[in-house]
Amino acid sequence: MLYDLKQFEVRAGQPVKLEFVNPDAISHNLVIIRPRTEEAVALEVNRMIADPKQIEIGQYIPETDAILFHTEMVPPNSSETPRFIAPREPGNYPYICTFPGHWTIMKGVMVVK
Ligand SMILES: [Cu+2]
Numbered sequence: 001m002l003y004d005l006k007q008f009e010v011r012a013g014q015p016v017k018l019e020f021v022n023p024d025a026i027s028h029n030l031v032i033i034r035p036r037t038e039e040a041v042a043l044e045v046n047r048m049i050a051d052p053k054q055i056e057i058g059q060y061i062p063e064t065d066a067i068l069f070h071t072e073m074v075p076p077n078s079s080e081t082p083r084f085i086a087p088r089e090p091g092n093y094p095y096i097c098t099f100p101g102h103w104t105i106m107k108g109v110m111v112v113k
Pocket of ligand 1: 027097098
């Protein structure tokens with residue numbers, strides 16, 4: 001329940017390719033969000049999980065413009081190679097896993113320069 005990279009750097013407005021490998025026994029995702037929105041996004045996820053249908057869907061991606069980019073929920077021993085364009089605005093963009101309860105420890109920072 002940890003990302004091995006706590007921080008990585010990208011260039012503003014440039015294409016980024018990540019390798020997201022999940023060797024854990026439970027599913028995880030990687031959700032890149034606007035600066036200082038961790039708690040707001042986590043709160044939205046908490047609202048979602050009151051709905052049994054959302055638990056069945058199991059993606060835990062709330063509809064909010066705080067989320068810039070996200071992977072699918074990656075099952076154990078699987079991987080995803082997401083590509084996206086880095087934000088144009090330099091800054092520290094947190095990434096979190098939105099599987100309920102994970103975000104407090106499963107997080108890191110994408111530094112946009
Ligand atoms: Cu997780």
